[in-house]
Amino acid sequence: MAFVEQNYDRKFAPNTRETFRRQVLHQFMQAKIVDYNPDNSDLPTNSPHAHYALTDAALSPIRAYGTKQWEGATKKFIKSHGTLLEIYSKPRQKKLIPIRLPEGKTLNLSPVSNK
Numbered sequence: 001m002a003f004v005e006q007n008y009d010r011k012f013a014p015n016t017r018e019t020f021r022r023q024v025l026h027q028f029m030q031a032k033i034v035d036y037n038p039d040n041s042d043l044p045t046n047s048p049h050a051h052y053a054l055t056d057a058a059l060s061p062i063r064a065y066g067t068k069q070w071e072g073a074t075k076k077f078i079k080s081h082g083t084l085l086e087i088y089s090k091p092r093q094k095k096l097i098p099i100r101l102p103e104g105k106t107l108n109l110s111p112v113s114n115k
Contacts, residue, residue, distance in 0.1 A: 021045075025052055030088075032081040033058040057081060 001012045001020055012020060028034040034052040037043045043050050054062065057077060064073040096108035 027084065028052070031084050 001017065005011045025034065025036075029036055029052075032055055035055050036052055037050055038053050040049070057080065061070065061073040061077045064070045095110060097111055099107045099109055101107065
């Protein structure tokens with residue numbers, strides 16, 4: 001939040017830290033760009049010592065940004081870790097139930113939970 005304020009002239013109130021974490025950093029974690037508390041995974045979410053660090057895998061494409069190596073480094077990262085679209089699509093695909101209609105068309109439907 002301090003980085004965004006300093007570099008983008010956008011100030012956030014201290015009570016928005018959780019919203020910032022969920023709406024920004026959560027996606028970076030899922031994309032394998034950052035790790036949460038890589039040196040102490042036992043820290044609670046609300047710890048003042050909680051922090052994020054760039055992953056080793058993300059450093060190569062980040063360092064290559066603006067160079068001839070950018071495209072290759074990015075493709076290597078994506079090949080190894082996938083895209084967010086692929087990551088977000090996987091769980092939904094596993095839960096779909098294929099239904100074949102009489103004319104032969106197949107629909108993939110979500111199961112209904114009666115819990």
